[in-house]
Amino acid sequence: MQDVVVLGVGQSEFGKFPERGIAELGGAAARTAIADAGIDPGDLQAAFSSRVYEAMITSQTILKDLGVTGIEMVNVENACAGGSTAVRSLYKDIAAGYVDVGIAIGVESMTTSPVAGKLIPPDKDDLDGQMGLSMPVLFALQAKRLMETHGAKEEDFAQVSVKAHEFGALNPKAQYRKRFTVEEVLGSRMVADPITLLQCCPNTDGAAAVVLASADFARKYTEKPVRITGSSLISGDYDFKRADLTTMPLGVKAATSAYEQAGIGPEDVDVVELHDAFATEELVHYEDLGLCPRGESVGLLRSGATSLGGRVPVNPSGGLLSLGHPLAASGVRIICELTDQLRGRAGDRQVPGAKVGLAQMLGGAATGLDAGAASVHILTV
Amino acid sequence: MTTSTTSTPFREGLFRDGSDGPTLLAGRCTSCGRVSFPVPDMCLQCRGQDIDAVELGGDAELLCATTVHMPNRHFPPGHAVGFVVLPQGVRIFTQLRPVDAKPFRSGMPMKLEIAPLWREDDTDVLAYRFVPA
Ligand SMILES: [Zn+2]
Secondary structure: OEEEEEEEEEOOEEEEEOOHHEEEEEEEEHHHHHHHHHOOOOOEEEEEEEOOOOOOOOOHHHHHHOOOOOOOEEEEOOOHHHHHHHHHHHHHHHHHOOOOOOEEEEEEEEEEEEOOOOOOOOOOOOOOHHHOHHHHHHHHHHHHHHHHHHOOOOHHHHHHHHHHHHHHOOOOOOOOOOOOHHHHHOOOOOOOOOEEEEHHHOOOOOEEEEEEEEEHHHOOOOOOOEEEEEEEEOOOHHHHHHHOOOOOOOHHHHHHHHHHOOOHHHHOOOOEEEOOEEHHOOOHHHHOOOOOOOOOOOHHHHHHHOOOOOOOOOOOOOOHHHHOOOHHHHHHHHHHHHHHHHHOOOOOHOOOOOOOEEEEEEEEEEEEEEEEEEEEEEEEE | OOOOOEEOOOOOOOEEEEOOOEEEEEEEEOOOOEEEOOOOOOOOOOOOOOOEEEEEEEEEEEEEEEEEEEOOOOOOOEEEEEEEEEEOEEEEEEEOOOOOOOOOOOOOOEEEEEEEEEEEEOOOEEEEEEEEE
């Protein structure tokens, strides 16, 4: 196994850009990542790209405009975890020694997708989907259990969103760049109680890209490499195996595996980026990632530990709630944010002295499974 | 013109509505005893191949509920959905029908109802939902 490092990162503008195609969105991110890495586009030996909606040869569509042709290009899909899947796929190829340097891209045009402005459903033939299940509904029902078993209040869920927007207001790339109060979050339109509109990620068009390389290759480009010390991707397990809706066993498995690989525990993590498509789910991920003991996520949130200036800030980018969520881009984008944090170049939202970052992503719903996929990456300097 | 009165279940083999009341149709693994809804091709717990047909009846307990304030698939804004647990421990996602605007609460006894929940091609589509017992 070769050590794998993040050599360069790039993110397009995030927002509503129906006039920008996949090549334009993805190209902006890929160009930035390649320039950040300091390599020539011709150095790239492999590309993995991810897109959920209307995907076809995404890598080729983006990279042909950058002069990159005639290499191995793979296009993957894993719902919101697709970007993480692209990163991990490239990571594995470099770790195994097949290639020395490559690019992973996530891109989505949500405003031109079939789900623009809608509640994101499972596959069209899915039983629960036909009966009215959608992502916000699933998380609203989980939130109802958190209120029963964890003593979570509507104000707690709103606070997750307030926290995200406090961070997002500091991120020039964020879609919202605006602070909200708990009252404003609770007073926004109800989507599926207790989840209000400001507790849902917006529809976002955008892309993110990372250049990964073997530690050997990276040596001549950087003296301060950001290493990927843990990488996991786990598919969902049968829902009947969990007695409790307030945990997602696949997320626990993904975290446990990544911690083991990195040889660290949750107490060693300085900064986290995770899937907060809906504010309520952040509490579940706190526990599944081991950031606090089981049952204590509400206390962790209320303590301020995960907020700006806290012990382990969660989603300093603004998260999906404030930065935005172009589905397949998010799994790559969280690697970009953590790399910037570990390099100490995250600007006003910098977590001081961050040395270990954890990137988590969750994707998809299907009848009978706890979720589609969960992925965790651990980055270390 | 009156609308058509023809109706069709939205999938075969999910439920039966007889004179003795409606029931969901499930499968029980002859090896490990696990009960599954809908009827699986094989047992998802032990991979056993022999599945007996069983009826789950129409009684359940509400685990959690939410009201969805946006249109979703066949359902207009304001529809209620949730998870209910059947006595055999089978947890299912389902549409809910409120009665007298009584709030849903965890642990509430619920009963199954087979009803036309939407229309397709001038046909009522029959599906399951639960109402407070
Ligand atoms: Zn069995």
